[in-house]
Amino acid sequence: MAIQGGPLLNSVPAAQKQTLATNYLDLSSASNAGWGQQYLPDLMEKEAEVFGPRTISGFLSQVGAEESMTADQVIWSEQGRLHLSYKGTVAAVGGSSSGGLGASSVITFTHDIDGIAIASVGHGVRVNDTIIVSDAGNGIVKCLVTAVSATTADVLPYTANNLVAQTTAQATTILVYGSEYGKGSKYMTGGAATTEEDSRGANEPRFTTFTNKPIIMKDYYEVSGSDASRIGWVEVASEQGGAGYLWYLKAESDTRARFNDYIEMAMLEAEKSSTSLIDGSTVIKGTAAADQVGSEGLFAAIESRGNITTGVTGVNASTDLAEFDAILAEFDKQGAIEENMMFVNRSTSLAMDDMLASMNSHGAGGTSYGVFNNSEDMALNLGFSGFRRGSYDFYKSDFRYLNDKATRGGINDANSVNAIRGIMIPAGTSTVYDQSLGSNLKRPFLHVRYRASQTDDRRMKSWVTGSVGAATSALDAMQLHFLTERCLVTQGANNFMLMK
Numbered sequence: 001m002a003i004q005g006g007p008l009l010n011s012v013p014a015a016q017k018q019t020l021a022t023n024y025l026d027l028s029s030a031s032n033a034g035w036g037q038q039y040l041p042d043l044m045e046k047e048a049e050v051f052g053p054r055t056i057s058g059f060l061s062q063v064g065a066e067e068s069m070t071a072d073q074v075i076w077s078e079q080g081r082l083h084l085s086y087k088g089t090v091a092a093v094g095g096s097s098s099g100g101l102g103a104s105s106v107i108t109f110t111h112d113i114d115g116i117a118i119a120s121v122g123h124g125v126r127v128n129d130t131i132i133v134s135d136a137g138n139g140i141v142k143c144l145v146t147a148v149s150a151t152t153a154d155v156l157p158y159t160a161n162n163l164v165a166q167t168t169a170q171a172t173t174i175l176v177y178g179s180e181y182g183k184g185s186k187y188m189t190g191g192a193a194t195t196e197e198d199s200r201g202a203n204e205p206r207f208t209t210f211t212n213k214p215i216i217m218k219d220y221y222e223v224s225g226s227d228a229s230r231i232g233w234v235e236v237a238s239e240q241g242g243a244g245y246l247w248y249l250k251a252e253s254d255t256r257a258r259f260n261d262y263i264e265m266a267m268l269e270a271e272k273s274s275t276s277l278i279d280g281s282t283v284i285k286g287t288a289a290a291d292q293v294g295s296e297g298l299f300a301a302i303e304s305r306g307n308i309t310t311g312v313t314g315v316n317a318s319t320d321l322a323e324f325d326a327i328l329a330e331f332d333k334q335g336a337i338e339e340n341m342m343f344v345n346r347s348t349s350l351a352m353d354d355m356l357a358s359m360n361s362h363g364a365g366g367t368s369y370g371v372f373n374n375s376e377d378m379a380l381n382l383g384f385s386g387f388r389r390g391s392y393d394f395y396k397s398d399f400r401y402l403n404d405k406a407t408r409g410g411i412n413d414a415n416s417v418n419a420i421r422g423i424m425i426p427a428g429t430s431t432v433y434d435q436s437l438g439s440n441l442k443r444p445f446l447h448v449r450y451r452a453s454q455t456d457d458r459r460m461k462s463w464v465t466g467s468v469g470a471a472t473s474a475l476d477a478m479q480l481h482f483l484t485e486r487c488l489v490t491q492g493a494n495n496f497m498l499m500k
Helices: 059-063 247-267 298-305 322-331 347-359 408-414
Strands: 064-068 074-078 085-091 104-112 131-137 139-148 152-157 171-180 208-212 217-226 306-310 339-344 386-388 392-398 422-426 428-435 439-444 447-450 461-466 477-490 495-499
Touching: 059 064, 059 247, 059 447, 064 217, 074 477, 104 171, 131 152, 208 477, 217 247, 247 298, 247 477, 298 306, 298 347, 298 477, 298 495, 306 322, 322 386, 322 495, 339 347, 392 422
Parallel strands: 064 447, 306 495, 339 392
Antiparallel strands: 074 208, 074 428, 085 104, 085 171, 104 152, 131 139, 131 171, 139 152, 217 477, 339 422, 386 392, 422 495, 428 439, 447 477, 461 477
16 A cells, blocks of 8 residues: 655655755645745734724713613703793784883793793793893893783883884893882782782792613624634734734724724714604614613714804804804803813814914914924924913813724715814813702713612623633633613703814
């Protein structure tokens, strides 16, 4: 019986001392010249990290906090405005009363100062209140309220300057600045004038509540037992800093890092469905048809309850301070929180640097060392990390999520109409009433609520199943599972600004 040697064994004799295809191991396919050539390549074992830090998480950890909860929803209340101010229309010389220096008029309240319809929340103007009535075209007139109804008020001007009809919705602003009563008079009712004490006209603070619900997020990675026991020639590094020659370590690390990013991205981008179904027919698997889906993320909260800036008459921060002056004016109307953090994309960050540099009188003609704290012997630094305008401090930071092409950066490039170029978040804490604890608490304006109890902590769960490593089943594989259940609480969204 003859034994035939393989054609590529390195023991095949050759006529001369040289490396040939017949005496060199070929570990590749015919189309791959990697190991099929006779010369040993210089193997660079370490995988090149060409994208730098690939994760975008960390934003919420800088500006917020995390707290546990044991319910299906979180409810919180926020303070309403202290003073009474409304939007409406004026019907000149149409009231049920007359007298004074001017003719009476009827004011119809349409919305409060924040745009909420009076039909749903009511108004707090009472008989004998003194008010300022103002609109863009007719100036300012101070009046006395003589009668009120659910949506209207009869008023008499203090001066001969009568009110002029203004029927455009919300064209008129009405502000209560005090009251005036006659000698010996009693409180008036919320309706017509009377001498009885008013038990119905007292103003109660508006109880405003908001709610959000957690969403369950899952992911997993699986590797067979055979692949888990194979070693590779590529040295891989995980996002957590570990390194090795087992390729599944790389895949598991990428899955974990991607899931951590999904957690943060969901808190930014999540939308709450207005109905229990997604599209009217399809229900999320595992969710009852009556359950509402989705959650309110940061962007959605600001768009519904906060402020949005798109620049002033086509001018944004790249040319002058017009946009920031408009932002300051809006913040003055809200909480007037002095310190604000800006997280912006690259183009907006550079535009702000150029804007601030142009404020220097020497910036246009050459380099100004003193203003920028530079010297002739050091690299010129034209970047700004913050500035003060009026009574407000703004601290600027790049937001990787808005720059990375694989995340919002790519979306912004594809759709510049609704592109998000930055976000302004107030620094500090807010005082809110917690329904669960029954007390007022101070918290950051942003904080994440995750589901947790003594039995199960769902902040960030990960576990391993299968027969690889610690065997838990007959599956010849290792499965790594990831799960979280959480939502974002955006308190005081009226102090936030979304830059589009």
